[in-house]
Amino acid sequence: MGIDLTGRTAFVSGSTQGIGLAIARRLAEAGARVAVNGRTAERVEEALTSLVAAGIAPELLLAAPGDVTTDEGLQTALDASGEVEILVNNLGIFGAAQALEVTDAEWQRYWDVNVMSAVRLIRATLPQMKEAGWGRVLNIASDSAIVTPAEMIHYGVSKTALLAVSRGFAKDAAGTGVTVNSVIAGPTYTEGVQDFVYQLVDPQLPWAEAEAEFMRLYRPQSLVQRLIRPEEIANMVVYLSSPLASATTGGALRVDGGYTDAILP
Ligand SMILES: NC(=O)c1ccc[n+]([C@@H]2O[C@H](COP(=O)([O-])OP(=O)(O)OC[C@H]3O[C@@H](n4cnc5c(N)ncnc54)[C@H](OP(=O)(O)O)[C@@H]3O)[C@@H](O)[C@H]2O)c1
Incomplete structure (x- = not known):
């Protein structure tokens, strides 16, 4: 079962690093033309340079800077x-905070970035997909969408909402050949998560020990007992992006x- 996305154009929000960058790379490796997004042209150019250095043909890459x-x-x-x-609505912010200290403004920021950026990108692109x-x-959600961690309720709530956004827009696209799904990423090793881990464990610890301590204290239910690698998330995104996944939606x-x-989802 080969996956060939040649001729398709993908947009990955927040793809200058971490999971988004891995998704951009995997989609391009499958032949898609990929628009790489981040807030500044400089960061996007750096990401494109790293993708070319990793063997991606430059003609498959588009620079798409902009604060979405x-x-x-x-x-x-x-x-x-x-x-x-x-x-691929990958953009998302996260951070640890005492539940009772999260202000209205911070709740609103999580809603705007994690939910509304996806809604607005869907509104801008879904009509033409349906027409075609x-x-x-693909909306990148999180285990926090279904377990609501005490140290990041505002984040968890925003990702729960994203699951509903996926289900709702899948219904809007019913019968059109367009599929809409969420990918629930678990704790993953990225630059963003490294900062997050050091908010919770001793910042003096070397990274390998900090990762082990974080998993032991904060994610003990993990069956793989390690942080996931961004490519592991990207592989699922590439499959769901492919014609092979045509019956998986909502x-x-x-x-x-x-x-x-x-057991579910
Ligand atoms: N890492 C995890 O453990 C984990 C687990 C579950 C789910 N997730 C989800 O996976 C996604 C990616 O996480 P990550 O850890 O890879 O994130 P990350 O390392 O923090 O990277 C965030 C990316 O978003 C970009 N960005 C930030 N604000 C932006 C804006 N307003 N407009 C456009 N781009 C923006 C950043 O680029 P610039 O700085 O260049 O703008 C960067 O490329 C998020 O939705 C996150 O919630 C992550």
């Missing part, structure tokens, strides 16, 4: 991408290392 939490930034990014057939009779929307698929102690 603003109307102007979102439009600039999409204008640079051309017609998007595979939308083919498309893929769902949430887990790449969480078995962390969520549940």
Whole structure:
């Protein structure tokens, strides 16, 4: 079962590092043309350079800088991408905070970045996918969407909402050849998560020990007992982006290392 996305154009929000960058790379390795997004042209150029150094053909890469939490930034990014057939809403912010100390403004920021950036990108690209009779929307959610960690309730709630966003827009796209799904990523080794881990464990610990301590104290239910690698999330995204996944829509698929102690989703 080969996956060939040649001729397809993908947009990956927040793809200058971490899971987004791995998704961009894997999609391009499968032949898709990929628009790489981050807030600044400099960071996007750095990401493109790293992808070319990793063997990706430059003609498969599009620079699509822009802050997708603003109307102007979102439009600039999409204008640079051309017609998007595979939308990956990867952008998401996270951080630990005492539940009772999270302000209204912070709740609102998580909602705007983690939920509304996805909704607005879907609104901007889904009509043309439906018109064309083919498309893929993938929303990168989190185990926190279904376990609501005490140290990041505001984040968990935003990711729970994203599951509903996926289910709802899948219904909107019913019968059109467009699928909409969530990917539930578990604790994954990225630059962003490294900062997060050091908020919770002794910042003097070398990284390998900090990772082990974090998993032992905060994610003991993980069945793989390690942080997931970004490529492991990206592999699921590439499969769901492919024609092979044409009967999978409106769902949430887990790449969480078995962390969520549940049979479903
Ligand atoms: N890492 C984990 O353990 C984990 C677990 C479950 C789910 N997730 C989810 O997976 C996704 C990616 O996580 P990650 O750890 O890879 O994130 P990360 O390392 O923090 O990277 C975030 C990316 O988003 C970009 N970005 C931030 N604000 C932006 C904006 N307003 N407009 C456009 N781009 C923006 C950043 O690029 P610039 O700085 O260049 O703008 C960067 O490329 C998130 O949705 C996260 O919630 C992560």
